[in-house]
Amino acid sequence: RRMFPTFQVKIFGMDPMADYMLLMDFVPVDDKRYYAFHSSSWLVAGKADPATPGRVHYHPDSPAKGAQWMKQIVSFDKLKLTNNLLDDNGHIILNSMHRYQPRFHVVYVDPRKDSEKYAEENFKTFVFEETRFTAVTAYQNHRITQLKIASNPFAKGFRDCDPED
């Protein structure tokens, strides 16, 4: 399913005329597996399960000019997560009940013939720790459910109050 809320960034400082690829991936926060205790808190269940294939999600507008990326907020709303190790839809594969850190990467599309040499300097990664989350197959906390229902337009059918509450 889609990740919600959507990861969004506002970009500054690109070369407006140069091409860039924007992408995201997810790395484990720790080597632990968690479980929900009485639907109220996370406790450690033991060591992490074997790592999932480390896939990457390219923003579907990639490649695009710096001017294009900078002129409005970039939204990764097409990014989908799955726990299916055999997924062949190109979705990001995560282990349920494990904690993850989303990462955002910017790749400058180097027009030089020997661009591979400069791969290091043409690549930049940004991490926002406040975007860490625990992957689940079902919500383990009623307040998270209510927050989703209140903020995701597709869950409007489950609301019982005005949207401005």
Added chain:
Amino acid sequence: RRMFPTFQVKIFGMDPMADYMLLMDFVPVDDKRYYAFHSSSWLVAGKADPATPGRVHYHPDSPAKGAQWMKQIVSFDKLKLTNNLLDDNGHIILNSMHRYQPRFHVVYVDPRKDSEKYAEENFKTFVFEETRFTAVTAYQNHRITQLKIASNPFAKGFRDCDPED
């Protein structure tokens, strides 16, 4: 609205590793304005109205590698037509009751610095005369309406027989 049926092409002979832009535009077939006589045939109503802004529709996957374009049929299903001269959605603007010839263009994205010099040879246009049509705001022929209802999935609500008829 969308053009239906959708313009589709199968592509051969590209350089699999090179980038290409695919686009379409529409040119008048003649300098005439038409009218529908008793909903059964087209008659000439006089000289064409002033030409509309000559817009172009880039296939949204552009630019992409030759290998990508060739591996399946390319479908221009996002292309939209309008008769609104003030349209600011980037749609193709046509005069109603005029005849048009869709054109398909392939642009090779030349990696050379002085690529402008080679614009001529990096550009190729394909015209399929069987795709000519008369632009309308409402169908002028009941058999066209029935053909659309029978073949467009979004018009399923107007069908009264099985789809395989």
Added chain:
DNA sequence: CCCTTTTCACCTAGGTGGTAAGAT
């Protein structure tokens, strides 16, 4: 007991021709 899978009603978002009213 806790987590996962499947199915479902209920949404968003948007593409159909029908239809009635309006314009020339």
Added chain:
DNA sequence: ATCTTACCACCTAGGTGAAAAGGG
């Protein structure tokens, strides 16, 4: 008389959490 516009019911396509069933 003929064409255009605006709105509508009815679709496709797909994103929600609920709920029930399944698994360890």
